[in-house]
Amino acid sequence: MIYDQFLQTLLGGLAIGCIYSLIALGISMIVRATDILHFAQGEVMMVGAMTGFSSGVWAGNAPLLALIGGTFGGGLMAVAVELGVYRPLRARRVPLINVVIATIGVSIVLQNVARLVWGSEPLAYPALFETRGLVISGFTVSPQLATIVVLSVLIMAALAVFFRYSRAGIAMQAAAQDPDAARLMGISVERATVNTFAVSGMMAGAAGVLLGSLFFASFNMGFITGIKAFVAAVLGGLGSVPGAMVGGLLFGVIETFSAMFISTSYKDAVGMVVLILILLVAPMGLFGRAGRQV
Amino acid sequence: MKMPPALPRLIALLILVAVPLVEHNAYWLHVFSLALIAAILALGMQLLLGMAGLLSLGQGAFYGIGAYVAGALAANYGVPFLLTLLAGGLAAAAASLLLVPIVRLKGTSLAVATLGFSIIVHLVILNEEWLTGGSLGLMDIPKPTLFGVSVADDDVFYWVCLVILVLVFVAMDRISKSRFGRALSAICQDEEAARASGIRLAWSKSKCFLVAAFTAGVAGGLFAYHSRYLSPSDFTFNESIEIMIMAVIGGLGSLSGAVVGAFVVVLMPEVLRSSGELRMILFGLAVILLMAAGNLGIVGLASLAAAKLFGLFSSARAWVSKPREAN
Numbered sequence: 001m002i003y004d005q006f007l008q009t010l011l012g013g014l015a016i017g018c019i020y021s022l023i024a025l026g027i028s029m030i031v032r033a034t035d036i037l038h039f040a041q042g043e044v045m046m047v048g049a050m051t052g053f054s055s056g057v058w059a060g061n062a063p064l065l066a067l068i069g070g071t072f073g074g075g076l077m078a079v080a081v082e083l084g085v086y087r088p089l090r091a092r093r094v095p096l097i098n099v100v101i102a103t104i105g106v107s108i109v110l111q112n113v114a115r116l117v118w119g120s121e122p123l124a125y126p127a128l129f130e131t132r133g134l135v136i137s138g139f140t141v142s143p144q145l146a147t148i149v150v151l152s153v154l155i156m157a158a159l160a161v162f163f164r165y166s167r168a169g170i171a172m173q174a175a176a177q178d179p180d181a182a183r184l185m186g187i188s189v190e191r192a193t194v195n196t197f198a199v200s201g202m203m204a205g206a207a208g209v210l211l212g213s214l215f216f217a218s219f220n221m222g223f224i225t226g227i228k229a230f231v232a233a234v235l236g237g238l239g240s241v242p243g244a245m246v247g248g249l250l251f252g253v254i255e256t257f258s259a260m261f262i263s264t265s266y267k268d269a270v271g272m273v274v275l276i277l278i279l280l281v282a283p284m285g286l287f288g289r290a291g292r293q294v
Numbered sequence: 295m296k297m298p299p300a301l302p303r304l305i306a307l308l309i310l311v312a313v314p315l316v317e318h319n320a321y322w323l324h325v326f327s328l329a330l331i332a333a334i335l336a337l338g339m340q341l342l343l344g345m346a347g348l349l350s351l352g353q354g355a356f357y358g359i360g361a362y363v364a365g366a367l368a369a370n371y372g373v374p375f376l377l378t379l380l381a382g383g384l385a386a387a388a389a390s391l392l393l394v395p396i397v398r399l400k401g402t403s404l405a406v407a408t409l410g411f412s413i414i415v416h417l418v419i420l421n422e423e424w425l426t427g428g429s430l431g432l433m434d435i436p437k438p439t440l441f442g443v444s445v446a447d448d449d450v451f452y453w454v455c456l457v458i459l460v461l462v463f464v465a466m467d468r469i470s471k472s473r474f475g476r477a478l479s480a481i482c483q484d485e486e487a488a489r490a491s492g493i494r495l496a497w498s499k500s501k502c503f504l505v506a507a508f509t510a511g512v513a514g515g516l517f518a519y520h521s522r523y524l525s526p527s528d529f530t531f532n533e534s535i536e537i538m539i540m541a542v543i544g545g546l547g548s549l550s551g552a553v554v555g556a557f558v559v560v561l562m563p564e565v566l567r568s569s570g571e572l573r574m575i576l577f578g579l580a581v582i583l584l585m586a587a588g589n590l591g592i593v594g595l596a597s598l599a600a601a602k603l604f605g606l607f608s609s610a611r612a613w614v615s616k617p618r619e620a621n
Contacts, residue, residue: 037402085582097349098585101542104535105585108578116571227409227531234406265421272410276396279407283399 004140009260010253015145015214017252018152022207023229024236024244025159026078026200032239033176033196035096036086039103041204042226043110044081048074048205049212049221050118053125056209061126067151067209074205075198081106082197087190107223114219122216148210155206156245159199163241172196228255228268231275237288246286251275302597303550310456314449323448324520329560330455331516336540336552337459337466338509343538344547345470346502347482349401351534352393352408355415356386356507358529360514362419362426365435365524375438375445379458379515386511389415390503397499412531420526431525438519446519455516459553462509466549469505478502510537543584545591554592 023045030038052070059065085106089099135141163169174182175192182189208217211225228251236247251271258270278286313326335357342348360382367373367381396407419426426432437446438454445454469475477498480488489495518524536559544555562580566573587595 031402037405089586092586092588094585094588095546097343097542097546098588101539102582102585104539105578105581108581109575112571112574112578116575231406231410234403238402266417269414269417272413275410276407279399279403280395283403285403 008140008142009256011141011145011149013253013256014249015148015252016256017249018149019207019211020229020232020252021245021248022152022155022203023226024233024248025156025241026204027230027233028239028241028244029196029200033172033193034086034090036103037100039100039226040081040107040110041200041229042222042224043107044074044078044201045204045208045211045225046114046219046222047077047110047208049208049217050114052205052209053123053212053217056126067206070205070209071202072205074208075202077110078197078201078204079194082194111219111222118219120219122218124216125213144214148214151210155203159203162199168195228271231271234285235275235278237285240285240287243285243287302600306550307460311453314452320448323452325560325564327448327452327455327520329557330452330459331513331520332540332556332560333459333553334462334513334516335510335537336544336556337462337549338506338513339537339541340547340549340552341466341469341509342502342506343541344552345475345482346478346499348499348502349405349538350408350503350506351405351531351538352411353506353510353537354529354531354533355412356390356510357514357517357533358415358419359389360386360511361518361524361529362432362514363511364515365432365518368436368518369432369434372436375440375519379512382515382518383508383511386514387504387508390507393503394500397503398496409531409534412534416526416530419529426526429526431523433523435518435522435524437522451520458512458516462512463549463553470549474498474501539581543581543591545593546589548591548593551591551593558592
C-alpha cells in the first residue's frame with residue numbers, strides 16, 4: 001500500500017499548500033498594488049479563523065456559515081488596517097520600511113486583541129466537514145483534505161474570474177501596474193487599493209477557516225503561517241498571481257513530504273533550503289518578472 | 295550658535311554609567327544589561343539596514359551562534375570570559391560567509407532568504423542535542439571573570455556590557471566615516487552608480503554582513519553570561535524581527551538611534567507590565583505610531599525638539615543682548 005500512503009501525503013501537502021496559496025495570493029496582491037510587505041497577513045488569516053469559528057458555532061456547526069463568517073471577518077479586518085493604519089502612513093510619505101514595520105506592529109496588536117477576545121486556549125473547530133474516510137477506486141481519501149483542495153480551487157477560480165471580467169478587478173490590476181496611467185483613465189487608485197486589501201483579506205480569512213478546521217484556531221496561529229505563505233509568495237515570484245498559487249502548492253508539498261521522508265523536526269528547514277536555492281538561480285522567483293523592483 | 299554634536303552623546307553616556315549607582319534593584323539592573331546587549335545587536339543591524347540599506351533578517355541567527363559558541367566554550371572547556379566573547383563573534387562571522395552567495399539578492403528576496411537562514415539555524419540549535427543541548431537548552435555557564443576577578447555582580451556586569459557597547463559604538467562610528475562606510479552608503483543610494491564608481495558590490499556587502507555578524511556574535515556571547523542558560527526559544531526568527539524594529543524605531547541610519555531603539559524595545563514591555571494584558575497591544579500601537587514619524591525616529595524627533603528649544607533659548611539671549619539704538 002505504498003502508493004496509498006504516497007497519495008495520502010500528496011493530498012495532505014496539496015491541502016496545506018492550498019491554504020498557503022490563499023494567503024500568499026493576498027501578500028502578492030498587496031505587494032503589487034502598494035509595495036508593502038504585509039507581515040500582518042497571517043494575523044488577518046487568524047482573525048478569519050476566529051470569526052469563522054464564532055459564526056460557525058453560533059449557527060450550530062454550519063460549515064458554510066463558518067466559511068462566510070471567516071471570509072468577511074478577514075476582509076473587514078484587512079480593510080480596517082488599510083484605512084486606519086497604512087493609508088495614513090502613506091499619506092505622510094514615510095519611507096516604505098516604516099510601513100513594513102508598522103505591519104509588524106499591526107500583527108502584534110491583532111494577536112493580542114484576539115487573545116483578549118477569544119482567550120489563549122486553542123479552540124477546537126466543530127466538525128465542519130465529513131471526517132470518515134472515502135474510498136475512491138481502492139484509495140482511501142480524507143474528505144476533509146479533499147474538501148479543502150476543492151474549496152481553495154473554487155476560491156482561486158473565482159478570483160481569476162473576478163480579475164478577468166469584473167470592472168473592479170480590472171481596475172485593481174490597472175492601478176497596480178501603472179497608478180498614473182490608471183488615474184488618467186478615471187480609475188480611483190485609492191479605491192482599488194482598498195479593494196485589493198478587501199479581496200486579499202477575504203482570501204486569508206477563508207484560509208483561516210480551512211486551516212482551523214484542519215487543526216485548531218488559536219491567537220498565535222497566524223504569524224508562522226504568514227511567514228511561510230510569505231516564503232511561498234517569494235518562491236513563486238512576489239507580485240505574480242500564478243506564482244503565488246504555484247509557490248504555495250510547492251511549499252506545502254515540499255513541507256509535507258520532507259516531514260514524511262526526511263525528518264519532522266527539519267521539515268521547515270527543507271522548505272527554506274529549497275527557497276534559497278531557487279532564489280540563487282532565479283532571484284525574482286519562479287514566475288517573477290525580471291526588471292521590476294519590488 | 296549651534297549645539298555641539300557630541301554633547302548629547304556624552305550626557306547619555308554619563309547617565310548610562312550612573313544607572314547602577316542609582317538603581318540597586320537586581321531585576322532592573324538585569325533588564326538594563328539586556329538593553330545594553332540589545333543595543334549592540336541594533337548597532338550591527340544599523341550597519342546593514344541604516345548604512346548599506348540591506349534588509350537582513352538573519353541577525354538573530356548570528357546572535358544565537360555567538361551565544362552558543364561562547365556558552366559551550368565556557369561551560370565545557372573553561373575558556374576565559376573575553377576569549378569566549380571573541381570566539382562567539384568569530385564563529386558568527388565565519389557563519390556569515392555562508393551568506394556570501396545570497397548577498398547579491400535585493401530587497402524582499404534578501405529579507406526572505408536571510409529569514410530562511412535564521413529559521414534553519416534555529417532548527418539546528420533546537421534539534422542537534424549533542425551540540426547545543428537541544429530543547430533542554432545549554433546549562434551551567436560559569437560566572438564571568440576578568441583576570442581572575444569575578445564580574446558576575448549585576449552592577450559590574452552592567453558596566454562590562456556598557457564598555458563593550460561603547461567600543462562597538464565607536465567602531466561603528468569610525469566605520470561610517472571610513473572609505474568602507476562611504477562605499478556602503480553609496481550602495482544604499484544607488485547600486486549601479488556605486489558599481490560605476492568602482493565599488494565592488496558583492497565584496498562590500500559581504501564585508502558588511504561579516505562585520506554585522508561579528509557584532510551580533512559578541513552580543514550573543516554577552517547574553518550567554520547574562521542569563522547563564524541558553525534556550526533555543528531565545529533565538530527564533532522573532533529575534534531577528536525584533537532587532538530590525540530596534541534599528542528603525544530609533545531612527546534609521548543613526549547610531550544613537552539604534553541604541554535608543556534597543557532600550558525602547560527592551561524596556562517598554564517591562565514598563566508597561568502594570569497594564570497587564572494590554573501590555574503588548576500598547577507596545578504594538580507604539581510601534582505603529584513611531585513609524586508615523588518617518589525617517590526621524592525617536593532620536594530625530596528628540597533632536598528636532600531640542601534644536602527648537604535651543605534655538606528659542608539662543609534667539610532669546612540674542613534679543614536680550616542686542617544693543618538697542620537710543621531713541
